[in-house]
Amino acid sequence: MLLVLPSAFYIAAAWILPFYEVMLSFFIFFLPFHHTLVMLWASYVCLYAFLKERSVIGFLVFSGIIALSATNTHAILVAMQVIQDVLYLHFGLIVFILMQAAAIARKNKDAYMLSEKLALDLKSKSEELKKTNQELASQAKQLKRMDRLKDNFLTNTSHELKTPLNGIIGLTQSLRDQGQSHLQQxxxxxxxxxxxxxxxxxxxxxxxxxxxxxxxxxxxxxxxxxxxxxxxxxxxxxxxxxxxxxxxxxxxxxxxxxxxxxxxxxxxxxxxxxxxxxxxxxxxxxxxxxxxxxxxxxxxxxxxxxxxxxxxxxxxxxxxxxxxxxxxxxxxxxxxxxxxxxxxxxxxxxxxxxxxxxxxxxxxxxxxxxxxxxxxSQDFMPSPFNARFIEPDPNVYLREDINSNIAQPAQNTVTILIVDDESINVQLISDHLSSNHYQIWVARNGLAALELLQTKKPDLVVMDLMMPIMNGFEATRRIRQHYSLTQLPIIILTIRNQSGDLIEGLSAGANDYLLKPFHKEELLARIKAHLNITKTQLIVDKFVPTDFLRQLDKKSILDIRLGDNVEREVSILFSDIRSFSSFAEQATSEQVFSYINFYLNKMGPLVRHHGGFIDQYVGDAIVALFCNSPDDALQSAINMLSFLKTYNEAALFDNNLGPIRIGIGLHFGET
The missing domain is CATH 3.30.565.10 (Histidine kinase-like ATPase, C-terminal domain)
Structure with a gap:
């Protein structure tokens, strides 16, 4: 009776029993005839395993077992002297070994094909995974783009909403604070x-x-x-x-x-x-x-x-x-x-x-x-327009030149450049400033402002940020390439209230940052403060020469701190007019000032030409410093004397008070 066991058992039996039968064949002469039953059992197991698995390897193993069984049967018959021919005694064993080798080769081939298939599947899966990752990356990029677009939308929308609101607030404030004519209202x-x-x-x-x-x-x-x-x-x-x-x-x-x-x-x-x-x-x-x-x-x-x-x-x-x-x-x-x-x-x-x-x-x-x-074809007339807030308005004046609505101030007043592309903003700021006797210039974008600054210089700039062609950030940076913070103050006036905008504006070179909508008094106070700072700096510059600050590697006197010093060798040139006191007693005040101004105006360029700078004017005396070489001071002194010699010989001085004579002293050492 055949036991119903898993197919793996029969496959194992198909490999084990042939070896068992081979061993028995060595003892064939000592065993009884029932050895044939063992051989038949092995053949039956191999056949059943082949039929169960239906594989090429099973067929090869079964064929080898049959050949081996046939050989054993032949050997038994020879041993029993049933037959005498021994020619085929080893034939079955050879066939069995060949079938085993073929089965192993087939198994290796199947394993190789399986590995190749798995490799292709792995490659395909890898490509699919790569494609999926690319799609996910693309989707992530698209989501980030949409997120950025929505952020930009919120930023731009807030800007667009604030701009007309700022105009409404400013104009109503102006109507409230000022007594305007009916036309202006x-x-x-x-x-x-x-x-x-x-x-x-x-x-x-x-x-x-x-x-x-x-x-x-x-x-x-x-x-x-x-x-x-x-x-x-x-x-x-x-x-x-x-x-x-x-x-x-x-x-x-x-x-x-x-x-x-x-x-x-x-x-x-x-x-x-x-x-x-x-x-x-x-x-x-x-x-x-x-x-x-x-x-x-x-x-x-x-x-x-x-x-x-x-x-x-x-x-x-x-x-x-x-x-x-x-x-x-x-x-x-x-x-x-x-x-x-x-x-x-x-x-x-x-x-x-x-x-x-x-x-x-x-x-x-x-x-x-x-x-x-x-x-x-019928005489149809369209119904009257019922547009949303878009009926004609005969009272719109924005098309006219904004400067026509600005009162022209007197000469020699402070000039302020307004850089803004919004006509309402320009009108509003201009009205505030004109009422305080500031002269107004207008530029519609940063590039127009730079072109204007090539020909003339205002006292202060009020700069918007969001403008066409060139924005306020870039315009401020370019202005700072030619004018310092105190030479030309810039106040940024904008509705962008993010800290990043504030930092970028001040980093670009702005002096101040004012948010819209603003109060008129606050704007005027800030403008006045920066103009006063500029005026103070101009006064300081007269007493602290720029060349002196340069020697300290400073741009402004405000940058100097206690303890700042530069030890270096310098040459000092001192000159004064001889007998100036006698001359001053004989001449009128006008002649004295004319004499002094003429002398100082001629000597100053000769000092600066040789790398020196004038540290002090003491009456008729000049104190000049030369930081590069003593030869510069010496050459400057020679040129001063040479100029006066030529001047005196030409008798250009017509006050009959004699030629100009000076004394010059030079000193060289560490300071």
Missing amino acids: RHYLSLINHSARRLYNLVNDILDFSRIRHQDIKLNLKPLDLSSLVDLILITVKPLVGDKLIELNNHVAPNIPQVFADEDRVQQILFNLIGNAIKFTDHGAVTVTALAEGELIRVLVKDTGIGIPKEEQSHIFEAFSQANRPKADTYGGTGLGLSIAKQLVELHGGTMQVESSEKPGAVFSFTLPVYPKLHQ
Whole structure:
């Protein structure tokens, strides 16, 4: 009876029993005939193991056992003298060994193939893992980018909201504190109205973005006349132009077919596109046109601004994003306007595109469905516009030159340069300063300020940070390359209240940092304090020569501390006019001052020409120091005497009091 055991047992038996049978064959002549039963049992076990496993190795082992069994049977028959032929006695053993070798080779091959398969699987898994890691890294990078964009959105939004709020606060304070004329009051009220509109539209953009995300916007479709609508929007955005040299052109033909759209949303689309064009254009034109394309009307908004790089155009409509235009971050914005405009166009069944090279400018276009001709054939008049805070305002004065509203102060007053791109801010600061008799210069960005400083120098600069072309940080750094803190004070005036901005501003070289909205009295007090510091420094410089500070490796007398000293060898030159007392007794006061000024003005350059500096003027005497070489002092003395000799021989002095004669002494030693 066959015992039902695990297949592994039969495989083990297939390997063990043949060896057992081989051993028995050595004792074949001493064993009884039942040895054949053992051989048959081994063959049966091997056959069963082969049938159970159905493997090549099992077949090879079984074949070897059969051959060995046949050999044993043959040997038994020979031993019993049943047969006489002994030719095949070793044949079975050889076959068995060969089958064992083949089985081992097959097993090694299978093991090798398995290892190769495992290696390929491992490589495949490794590549999949690498790809997964790359995808995770890309997703992490995208999440970080989105997180950064949202942070930028919050920062920019706070800036955009604070700017009109600051204007409202400042203008209302000015109306409260000053007795203005009726025209000036109307002007201020128009500015307040514009700031409120701007704030209102910003809040609506933020709310609409949330509604679009949740598909919570319903369109109130009706026929609209595009030409009239564009006229209205251009009047509305005029305050955004400020004093930029930009023309706003409506080239939409009056007879173009009406569009079937939501009036409020089309106004919002146009306001965002035209406002964006004005923001990135410093001079030139912003032009709106429209073309009929079958059942669609294509509206185009073209500007002559800084353009958009091609690689950035695919991201221009992403939420919280702005294209990486040159200096684009300094133009501000929430990064929602274009995204909202595109999604509103798509809600109407249209598309929005942008075409731009980096110069000259960009063209944004979008399509809207045409109102059916069947209805247009009737004498239909569109309903009156019910726009959100975008009705025409005849009281807007921002387009005029801001300087026309600034009282012109008297000559020889303190001059302050205002560097700010916001017309309302410039108007507000100018009014505060003009009322205190400061003369005002205006620059609209950092680069314009630097160009102005090449030809003239103000007494103080009030600098904004967020400006186009060149921001306040960079402008301050460049100014400090030519003027020290006391030579030209810079007060940063901004709504950016992060400590990092404060540190960067002061590190760039600003003297002070004032947050908007500010109090008029605080601004005036800070300006006065810095002007007084500058005035004091100028007085100190007259008594403490700059060359002396340079010898101490100091930039200002404020940097000197008790105990600071530099021990070095110097040459001292002392000169005075001989018989000056006798001359002073005979001459008038005017002649004495003229005489002294002439002498000192001529001698000073001769001292400085040889690397010396004048330490003191004591009446008619000069005390000069030379820190490099005694030869410099000696050569300076020779030149002074040579000049006076030439002067006296030419008899240039016409007061009949005789030639100028001086005495000069030189001393060299350690100080």
